[in-house]
Amino acid sequence: MEKKKAKEDGCVVFCGGKGCRKAGSDKVRAALEKLAEKEKVRLTVAETEECMGKCSQGPVAVVWPAGKCCVELSKKDAADLLELAADKKGE
Ligand code: FES
Structure with a gap:
């Protein structure tokens, strides 16, 4: 089922x-x-069209399955974002 696939991928x-x-x-x-x-x-990376309301803390991203909002991101945070998105705790 699609729902499960998305969860596994992060x-x-x-x-x-x-x-x-x-x-x-x-x-x-x-x-x-x-x-x-x-x-x-396997990771799905997407982008909203509109502001998430935390402009002063940008760049901002929300990582699933945890649903965690990450702020003040930089290139060096890529590994942490990947680890968080691949986390299976939300299953
Ligand atoms: S532009 Fe406003 S939170 Fe990204």
Whole structure:
């Protein structure tokens, strides 16, 4: 079933608002996608069209299955984001 598949894969949803883009969300996203590919981790990476309301703390992303909101991200946080998204505790 699709619902289970999404849970197993993990998902990181980046804020696509202007503030987070200006703060470098694209670079964090690129670093995460590159690391997931390198580590062979199945991961869904997406982006909202609108601001998540935490502009002063950007870049912002929400990581599933934990549903955790991560703020002030940088490229060096890619490994932590990947680990959090691959966490199976939410199952
Ligand atoms: S632009 Fe990302 S939280 Fe506002």
